Amino acid sequence: MLDHLIGRPSDNWKRTQIILTLLASTYLLFNGRTYKLPRSLVVTNRILKQYAPWRIALGTWLLLYLTKHTDILLGLDAPDPLRRMYKRSYFRGTWVLTALDAGFFTAMSIKPAWLRHLLSVVFSFYYLVFADAAEDKTRRVRASITVEHMRTSWEKAASNPILSFFSSLMRPSMTLKKVIKVKRPESSERAQLPPVQVHLYYAGNLDDLPDQTSLLLHFPGGGFVSMPPPCHEDAIARWAVQTGNLICSVNYGKSPEYPYPWAVEECYDLYCKIVESNGKVLGYRGDKPLKIALVGDSAGGNLVTAVTLKILTHNQNLLTSSVSSSFVMTSSDTSASIHESQAIPLPAGLIAIYPCLNFDLSCWMSPSQISLMRAESTTSLNGKSISHLLESKDHMRHQSPLSVEPDLERKSLWRRAFGLEANHAKRGTSLEERIKFMPPSMTDLKGANTSMLPSAGFVPRLAMTSRMSFFNDRIIPPGLMRAMAILYLGPHSYPDFDTDYLLSPIVAPSSLLAQFPKLYMMCGEKDPFVDDTVIFAGRIRKAKRENSRKSHHPEGDSESVTVRIMEGMSHAFLQMIPFLPDGDRATKAIGRWAQQILSSDDDTKTSMTKSKSLSNVAAIVTNEKDMIYRRRMGLVDGLYAGINEDSS
Known part of the structure; x- marks a missing residue:
């Protein structure tokens, strides 16, 4: 006070x-002095003499507890914005994470280290009981969060020996856990930079490892700030057992020490080095074609798509420069050998889990984005969940403009207690029903369907992005998103969010998206990044359809993008595997996706031999040169023929 x-x-x-x-x-x-007390207290003391001290203490505590929660008993408390936002199992998972965060925040300044590790767990048990205090603690810390707070919160499962021990008991055992460093490609302009540190995980027979022909390359998430591979071992160990493949997890440089674009270039260089050596740098023999699947969650999902776009950009630039050079008319055109930089094979497939694909933290969605989401609701396997997402964005159909769940039907406290039906006469009024004046420019839309749900007469209305709609998210509130973005961008000048697709892959040009390999995406329905998943998938589908029409090929790319929306869940469910059954099921689904990518025999097979990597560009350039040569020789023959006719 x-x-x-x-x-x-x-x-x-x-x-x-x-x-x-x-x-x-x-x-x-x-x-x-008792005799100086008011008479009422003197009488109270005389009455309480017959009770034991512990009864008096307990009664006093109960009276204080009742006083504090009287408003809840009488139904006078404020409504909880999260009461129907998450499914029950996920909310319990966030309860545990919040208690752990509060406990570790409380103890992070304690020294020595052994005492800090012990008290972090003790305080976490306290905050499990007092959940409101835990939420208040984390809210205050996140309001002015630092890098140390982020790393303390997100790396606790690997840095705290107590949590690490119990986590190791719940995950499958590995036959190989090794940390190595891989040098940058010698042909790269970044060849002199420090090598890339990677963690290798394998659950099979070590004698079979050199003969492996597939690889799961993992870019771990962590807001670009924290969480090296050991923080993801709960999921990695399960994938290693399920797929039987070697998993290479990259410990890329974190911001703010290594801001954008360090992480993108580091992951890109590692991929190129694996391609160049055909897997020898990881212990493979390298005498057989190798298939690579990229997988990443959150920030790692951004890196998965950014690295793929960087590969496509490299190949496109190489093709453009090669074709342009072929128009130079020299005597050596027909005999010139291909010695330009090599094209880089694409991964066999991509898996992006709740990826962050857009750094433009805007508030409103454009009509084109809403239309893409509407189209996804009709094509996705999880159309029901996407329809629910569209409903949450139809703000005028709610009683509160900030509500993301149905809030019109509300039972009173006593009706809920006795199971009575809701009185429809007391039904809440939606914002749309309260409108008494329609601007003249909007009168033409009265007959149109302005709902966010799919329909033939669809007219998109104002809608907030998921980043703003789910601003009460228990895992990634807006302040935390701003902090991660500032740290990742670092000291750079104002970035161009509309064109820098390595930073925001969601703005990549359609010409690159049309060339994407098979893509699997998974995200929570209530995730602040769910818009990124749905819109990016919609853009890829649209780009591939347009490319199919231009090339006069049948539209067979509908299966090239698979989206799974986890109903009633938000972010970071892969970090809750020990206490969230849905997290374990999601991990198994991702493992099945990896198996499908690495076991398929389609055209996306990634060959790491130099001849294979050059074949596409070489064929195009050779055909172009042959065409020019034939045209030139035909022109010369025509001139000679004309001269002979004139002379005759």
Whole structure:
């Protein structure tokens, strides 16, 4: 209270208030005179003499507890914005994570380290019981979060020996867990930079490892700030057992020490080095074609798509420069050998789990984005979940403009207690029903269907992005998103969010998206990044359809993108595997996707031999040169024929 009277929140004033209260209470306990108390208290003391001290203490505590929660008993408390937002199992998972975060935040300044590790767990148990205190603690920390807070929160499962021990008991065992460093490609302009650190995981027979012909290349998430591969071992170990493949997880440089585009270039260089050596740098023999599947969650999902776009850009630039050079008419055109830089084979497939694909933290969705989401709701296997997502964006059909769940039908406290049906006469009024005046420019739309749900007469109305709609998210609130974006961008000038597709892959040109390999995407229905998943998948489908029409090929690319929306869930469910059954099921589904990518025999097979990597560009350039040569020789023959006719 003192800090409020002063007009400036201050921990020092709060400490002063606590100390003064303790001193005054202690003085009254030891020096208070009973005869000086009011008569009502004297009578109360006389009555309480017949009770044991512990009964008096318990009764006092119960009275305080009742006083604190009277508003809840009478139904006078504020509505909880998260009451129907998540499914129950996921909400329980966030309860555990929030308690752990609060406990570790409380103990992070304690020294020595062994005491900090112990008290972090002890405090976490305290916050499991007092969940409201845990939420208040994490909310205050996230309001001015630092890099140290992020790393303490997100790396606790690997950095705390107690949690690490119990986590290891719940995951499958590995036959290989090794950390190696891979040098950058010698042909790269970044060849002199430090090597890339990778963690190798394998669950099979070590004698069979050199003969492997497939690889799961993992880019771990962590907001580009934290969480090296050991923080993801719960999922990695399960994938290693399920797929039987070697998993190479990249410990790329984290911001703010290594801001954008360090992580993209580091992952790209590693992929190129694996391609160049055909897997020898990882312990493979390298005498057989190798298939690579890229997988990443959150920030790692961004890197998966960014690396793929960087490969496509390299190949496109190489093709353009090669074709352009072929138009130079020299005597060596027909005998010139292909010695330009090599084309880089694409991965066999991509898996992006709740990826962050857009750094433009805008508030409103464009009509084209809404149309893409509507189209996805009719084509996706999870159309029902996407339809629910569209409903949450139809703000005018809710009672509160900020609600993301149906909020019109509300039972009173007593009707809920006795199971009575809701009184439809007391049904809430939607914002749309409260409108009494329609601007003249909108009168033409009265007859149109302005709902967000799919229909023939679809007219998109104003809708907020998922980043703004789910601003109450328990895992990634808006402040945390802003902090991660600032740290990742670093000291750079203002980036061009509309064109830099290595930063925001969602704005990539359609010409590149049409060349994407098979893509699997998974995201929670209530994730602040769910718009990125749905819109990016829709853009790829649209680009591939347009490319099929231009090339007069049948539209067979509908299976090239698979989207799975996890109903009632938000972000980071792969970090809740030990206490979230849905997280374990999602991990198995991702493992099946990896198996489909690495076991398929379609045209996406990635060959790491140099002849294979050059074949596409070489064929195009050779055909172009042959065509020019034939045209030139035909022109010369025509001139000679004309001269001979004139002379005759």
